[in-house]
Amino acid sequence: MDMPTIRTASADELGPVLHTVTLAFSSDPIMRWIFPDAGTYLKGFPLVVDAFAGTSVGRGTAFVSGDFGGAAMWLAPGVESDGDRMGAVLAEHLAPEKLEELGELLAQMAAYHPHDENCWYLPVIGVDAHHQGRGLGSALMKQATRMLDESGSPAYLESSNPLNISLYQRHGFEIMGEIRAGSIPVMTPMIRQPQ
Numbered sequence: 060m061d062m063p064t065i066r067t068a069s070a071d072e073l074g075p076v077l078h079t080v081t082l083a084f085s086s087d088p089i090m091r092w093i094f095p096d097a098g099t100y101l102k103g104f105p106l107v108v109d110a111f112a113g114t115s116v117g118r119g120t121a122f123v124s125g126d127f128g129g130a131a132m133w134l135a136p137g138v139e140s141d142g143d144r145m146g147a148v149l150a151e152h153l154a155p156e157k158l159e160e161l162g163e164l165l166a167q168m169a170a171y172h173p174h175d176e177n178c179w180y181l182p183v184i185g186v187d188a189h190h191q192g193r194g195l196g197s198a199l200m201k202q203a204t205r206m207l208d209e210s211g212s213p214a215y216l217e218s219s220n221p222l223n224i225s226l227y228q229r230h231g232f233e234i235m236g237e238i239r240a241g242s243i244p245v246m247t248p249m250i251r252q253p254q
Contacts, residue, residue: 063198068121068130076116076123077105079130083185088244089219093161094152103152110145112182114138122202128190131199132183136176136212160241167238171248173215179207181216196223200230204251211253218247227251 068076081104084090093107094100112132115121120133134140150158172180181203186195207214216232218224224234224247232249239245 063128063193063195064125065122065198065202066125067119068116068123070117072121072123073109073113073116075127076121076130076132077108077113079123079127079187080108080132080183080185081105082187082189083129084183084219085188087220089246092243093149093157099152103148106148107145108132108183110141110148112140114141122199124190124195124198126190127187128193129186129195129199130184131181131203133203134180134182136178140182160243163240164238164243164246167240168217168246168248171215171217171235171238173213173250175213177210177212179203179212179214181214184216196226197229200226204230204254207251208253213253214251216249218249219244221245221247224249 081101084104085100090104091100094103112121112134115132115134118135118138120135121130122133123130149161153161184196184199203214214232216227217238218227227249230251231254232251235248235250237245237247
């Protein structure tokens with residue numbers, strides 16, 4: 060099998076990147092806890108991802124396969140998500156009791172997040188189900204881990220789907236613990252030291 064071509068997403072490709080990750084996360088346990096019905100998911104999820112990691116596209120830290128079958132949206136050290144915009148989208152789409160549980164989850168995520176000023180953050184990586192099994196997830200990870208190793212930078216992510224943990228482990232990430240909040244499925248924070 061040929062190695063998939065991975066490239067940096069250009070500044071005008073935010074839309075296709077959001078489409079790819081929206082399809083990729085359509086059966087993600089935590090994302091579907093947040094957006095259980097299809098209409099709300101298709102409307103709200105891309106808005107949340109844009110607020111969470113959309114700046115990666117304009118900053119040159121989002122990677123895609125040549126056919127947009129997969130995408131990884133990295134935040135460089137010092138780059139933050141738009142928490143206010145993300146909170147507004149979530150408040151519009153979630154019931155108050157779910158918002159409270161989600162607040163607890165976000166607080167635990169913040170507690171695990173490393174404070175190393177050189178640490179990169181991977182908030183979103185996904186492969187459209189139609190393109191799975193072609194090695195896109197591994198190719199996306201290799202693109203970034205090569206860069207991380209060359210710069211001597213650590214990386215951090217939270218796995219919202221237990222099925223993806225082995226992929227991250229194969230690329231040097233280690234489990235830090237578990238994040239549990241109310242009825243939300245388990246999230247797994249993971250760290251990677253440069254190799």
